[in-house]
Amino acid sequence: MSDWQALWDFGDAAGSERRFREAAGGASGVEALVLRTQVARALGLQQEYDAAHRELDAVVSSEDPEVTVRHELERGRLHRSAGDPGAARPWFEAAARRAADAGLEALHVDALHMVALVADPANQVRLTQEALAVARGARAQQARDWDASLLNNLGMIHADAGDFSAALAAFEEALAARERIGDPARTRVARWMVGWALRNLGRREEALAVQRALRSELDALGENDPYVDEELALLG
Numbered sequence: 071m072s073d074w075q076a077l078w079d080f081g082d083a084a085g086s087e088r089r090f091r092e093a094a095g096g097a098s099g100v101e102a103l104v105l106r107t108q109v110a111r112a113l114g115l116q117q118e119y120d121a122a123h124r125e126l127d128a129v130v131s132s133e134d135p136e137v138t139v140r141h142e143l144e145r146g147r148l149h150r151s152a153g154d155p156g157a158a159r160p161w162f163e164a165a166a167r168r169a170a171d172a173g174l175e176a177l178h179v180d181a182l183h184m185v186a187l188v189a190d191p192a193n194q195v196r197l198t199q200e201a202l203a204v205a206r207g208a209r210a211q212q213a214r215d216w217d218a219s220l221l222n223n224l225g226m227i228h229a230d231a232g233d234f235s236a237a238l239a240a241f242e243e244a245l246a247a248r249e250r251i252g253d254p255a256r257t258r259v260a261r262w263m264v265g266w267a268l269r270n271l272g273r274r275e276e277a278l279a280v281q282r283a284l285r286s287e288l289d290a291l292g293e294n295d296p297y298v299d300e301e302l303a304l305l306g
Contacts, residue, residue, distance in 0.1 A: 077089040077090055080115070083115035083116045084116060086112045090112060100137055103128075103129045104136060106125055106126075106128055107137070107140040107141055108140075108144075110123075110148070111144050114147055114148045117151070119148055122144075123145070126141055126148075135171075136172070136174060139169045139174055139177045140177070142162070142165035142181075143177070143180060145161045146160075146184060146188075147184065149161065155188035156188075159185060162185045163181075163185055165180075165181035175209065175210040175213035176210055176212040176213040178213070179216040182200065182204060183216065183220055183223065186198040186201055186223065187223070191230070194227045198227060201220055202217060215247075217243075218248045218251060222260065225237045225238075225263060238264065238268065241263040241266075245260040245263070258284055261283075261284055262280070262298060265280030266301065269305060277305055278302075285298050285302060
């Protein structure tokens with residue numbers, strides 16, 4: 071199957087939908103069905119839930135395990151985005167089981183991470199750590215690279231509970247993972263998260279150094295990030 075991940079721009083869901091529709095129109099078989107699951111995801115990001123569910127209805131009869139897992143994942147994401155995590159969770163759990171049985175490691179971790187996101191807060195740390203263990207034990211690099219997102223999620227769970235010491239530790243691990251993966255933009259976000267946690271711990275000089283370094287780097291790139299500016303204002 072062609073590398074369709076490059077068709078995604080999560081900041082432009084409408085553009086992503088258009089590209090996936092065009093790609094699906096030129097594809098056949100399993101590839102066309104996988105692409106249609108991504109059309110549904112793009113529609114969901116635009117809050118066009120009915121249209122997204124109709125798109126998924128077209129792939130529900132496939133016997134291919136990847137298509138089925140992606141159908142279950144996107145069906146669950148639609149329910150979560152529409153504000154019904156209770157309806158979403160069975161879809162994510164089914165996707166996790168099927169992906170594990172089929173040896174689809176990256177999709178298995180994706181499904182487990184979604185289960186954690188819709189779980190009760192009391193269970194989110196445990197479920198995120200379980201997903202992280204699966205990611206770290208995977209053979210496929212794409213599955214192992216899920217550790218960065220999972221560690222960020224773990225940090226946010228701790229932050230939401232007011233435990234910024236645990237949050238900082240998770241964000242620092244997430245930063246190391248992002249540096250390993252090598253995506254500069256996402257690495258800057260991970261650095262911001264470390265700075266944010268430092269500020270919330272009262273470590274203002276360290277936080278200021280992080281945000282100033284980010285501001286300098288963004289200036290050199292000719293880019294702007296209002297979240298960096300907001301932190302600098304708070305720390306000023």
